[in-house]
Each structure stands twice: as structure tokens, then as C-alpha cells.
Amino acid sequence: MSVFSVPVTIGVNEEEIAKEIRKNVEDRVVEKITKEIKGVIYKKELYGSRETNEPLCRMIHSHISEILEKNESVIVQEAAKALADKMIKTKAVKEAIKETVEKVKED
CATH class of the missing domain: 1.10.287 (Helix Hairpins)
Incomplete structure (x- = not known):
């Protein structure tokens, strides 16, 4: 059995890796915050059990009504x-x- 010594060089682009990690973390944080905000907005206990009482739903209905009236x-x-x-x-x-x-x- 022979043993050979082979020099190996591995190049690592630390800046690109840091950018990728940062973007990945930012995406996850934004997704988590978005889910939490949606949870608060859609929470029926705060606004009653009817969908029409939810603020986002009321806002959408209001805008649709405006569009229909104008057009x-x-x-x-x-x-x-x-x-x-x-x-x-x-x-x-x-x-x-x-x-x-x-x-x-x-x-």
C-alpha cells in the first residue's frame, strides 16, 4: 500500500456565504412576523365571530364598494x-x- 501526499486548496467566498445567510435569516424573520400579524388581524375573539366584523374584511368591502360606485x-x-x-x-x-x-x- 502506498501513501501519497496531495495538497488540496479549498476556496471559500466568505462574503457570499454571509450574504446568503443574512438573506435566509431575513426571509424567515419576515415570514414569522407576517404570520404573527395575520394571526392578530384575523383573530375572531377580538372582533367577534362574524367575518364582516374583521377590520381587513371591512376595508376590502369598503374599497370594492367605492370601485363599483365609481365605475x-x-x-x-x-x-x-x-x-x-x-x-x-x-x-x-x-x-x-x-x-x-x-x-x-x-x-
């Missing part, structure tokens, strides 16, 4: 267009259009 005419107009597009494709509407065209031709 009511646009929403109705777009919904009417979508409904008309769907109705045109139905057999009943196609027949009604055909009958109307025939009546107009007769007059």
Missing part, C-alpha cells in the same frame, strides 16, 4: 355588451332577428 356605468355597459354577444349566438335570438328582417322586407 357603475362602465360595468353595466360592459355587462350589457357581453350579454348581447352571448344572446346573439342563441337560436331564439337568431330566429327573432330573422323574423324581424322578414317583416321589414314585407313592409
Whole structure:
């Protein structure tokens, strides 16, 4: 059996390792704090058992209501267009259009 001595050099980039560790720790801390905050926000004992009593839920409903009020005419107009597009494709509407065209031709 022979024994050889082989020199080995291992390079370590300490700055990159430190950055990676720091980022990993920051991510974990942020995740933990976020979970704790959500736990406090969603805690039903503080705000009652109904979802509508929760502050975040109330805030979302308030913003949605504002958006709907500001854009009511646009929403109705777009919904009417979508409904008309769907109705045109139905057999009943196609027949009604055909009958109307025939009546107009007769007059």
C-alpha cells in the first residue's frame, strides 16, 4: 500500500456565504412576523365571530364598494355588451332577428 501526499486548496467566498445567510435569516424573520400579524388581524375573539366584523374584511368591502360606485356605468355597459354577444349566438335570438328582417322586407 502506498501513501501519497496531495495538497488540496479549498476556496471559500466568505462574503457570499454571509450574504446568503443574512438573506435566509431575513426571509424567515419576515415570514414569522407576517404570520404573527395575520394571526392578530384575523383573530375572531377580538372582533367577534362574524367575518364582516374583521377590520381587513371591512376595508376590502369598503374599497370594492367605492370601485363599483365609481365605475357603475362602465360595468353595466360592459355587462350589457357581453350579454348581447352571448344572446346573439342563441337560436331564439337568431330566429327573432330573422323574423324581424322578414317583416321589414314585407313592409
